Amino acid sequence: MIRVLIVEDDPMVAEINKKYLCSVKGFSCAGAVKNAKEAMGFIKKYKVDLVLLDIFMPGKNGIELLVEIRNKDKSIDAIVISAASDIQSIKSALRLGSVDYLIKPFEFERFNSALMKYKEEFELMNKKGSIAQEELDNQLLRQNKMVVNQRAVLPKGLTQQTLQRVVDTILMDSKEKFSTENLAAQVGVSRVSMRKYLKFLAEIEMVSVEMNYKKTGRPIHTYYINKENTDRIKPYLKATSM
Structure with missing residues (x-):
């Protein structure tokens, strides 16, 4: 079972995300918190595999929380779920290792697709022993397609x-x-x-x-x-x- 922490300051949105999450097989809601401080406190106490992360929150934003998680060397993945649709927020989240990015509002089908894709990667990377070359190639090919779209690009006129x-x-x-x-x-x-x-x-x-x-x-x-x-x-x- 993949343990998921929901980080969302809007109680109504947090409840919707929890409802969606609990309807997807193989995932369980480990908890829900309202801000980065509560999230780090929860992560220190409990095992978390995946964070469903909002960006706009009081105090530290979601990007800053993701930086803190990486700096703490926590083996935790993230899927950003946010109303932030600007390119910089998306690039920042992806560069910091967010496995997917959902822009609010979104349909359950998109949410389900993100979790199913993550579940496949999670199970592959947590296999005991070794991974077959074909399995690894298939996984890396999907990741490489994302990397092409994530490449940092300077604005026109800058060198x-x-x-x-x-x-x-x-x-x-x-x-x-x-x-x-x-x-x-x-x-x-x-x-x-x-x-x-x-x-x-x-x-x-x-x-x-x-x-x-x-x-x-x-x-x-x-x-x-x-x-x-x-x-x-x-x-x-x-x-x-x-």
């Missing part, structure tokens, strides 16, 4: 070479905050170009931006690095432009 210089400069600078103008001068690109790179880094939450308003003139954009999110840039430094 890996310049992005690397921008990131290196930010990481090497001892200052806590920096401006577009200063960073552009250090990297050797125009302010217009630098704004594009900083906009992208803000979108993946590697940096955050503050607006400093003066008595006259336009407000100044001041950036600072989110040190806990620096790993988010790694896939894009190996990516291709759109």
Whole structure:
């Protein structure tokens, strides 16, 4: 029996997910929690094979919880069930090992399909002894099809070479905050170009931006690095432009 933890802050949605889950043979609901803190507490106490994970929750979001699970080296899989349909959320979840991603609202057939696919993989990977090459090939072929669609892609107009210089400069600078103008001068690109790179880094939450308003003139954009999110840039430094 595959033990599943539901992580969902909406009680009604959690109950629907539990109802769906209990109707699929081979799965049992180990518990339901409302946030990341409760989820980690539950995982420490009880055996969990799979997490049905929402993204939008109070406190840490689902992506941050998935990062914490991976950092703790827990052998737990995840299926994200969320209203978040933006590409960045989907990419982040898949890069962190989510085996599937369901966008709310969804039909039971899609939910059932996700669990059946996971059950097949779970049973294959938990076999005692060895796996036949044909079985492994079939499994890897399915995974490779997903990887093709998950490849990180840079926005149009950005290049890996310049992005690397921008990131290196930010990481090497001892200052806590920096401006577009200063960073552009250090990297050797125009302010217009630098704004594009900083906009992208803000979108993946590697940096955050503050607006400093003066008595006259336009407000100044001041950036600072989110040190806990620096790993988010790694896939894009190996990516291709759109």
